[in-house]
Amino acid sequence: DDNCHYQNCEVLVNALVLRNKPFSQFAYPNRSHAIAEGENTKRHLHATLTDYLREHLPANPRPSAFLP
Numbered sequence: 001d002d003n004c005h006y007q008n009c010e011v012l013v014n015a016l017v018l019r020n021k022p023f024s025q026f027a028y029p030n031r032s033h034a035i036a037e038g039e040n041t042k043r044h045l046h047a048t049l050t051d052y053l054r055e056h057l058p059a060n061p062r063p064s065a066f067l068p
Contacts, residue, residue: 003033024052 016023031037
């Protein structure tokens with residue numbers, strides 16, 4: 001990525017691991033910041049994001065689930 005160098009990603013990953021924070025990471029080599037290059041790249045990215053949201057967000061959240 002021309003806007004976010006891979007070394008910055010490594011710093012972030014190390015900080016998340018140090019603090020025992022869960023995270024997911026996908027690398028798309030040889031793409032720009034727009035992630036527009038490469039056959040099927042956008043479809044893969046959107047499918048991955050959709051799967052993540054389906055897994056981590058409830059289908060019918062209770063309003064009280066968002067209250068402190």
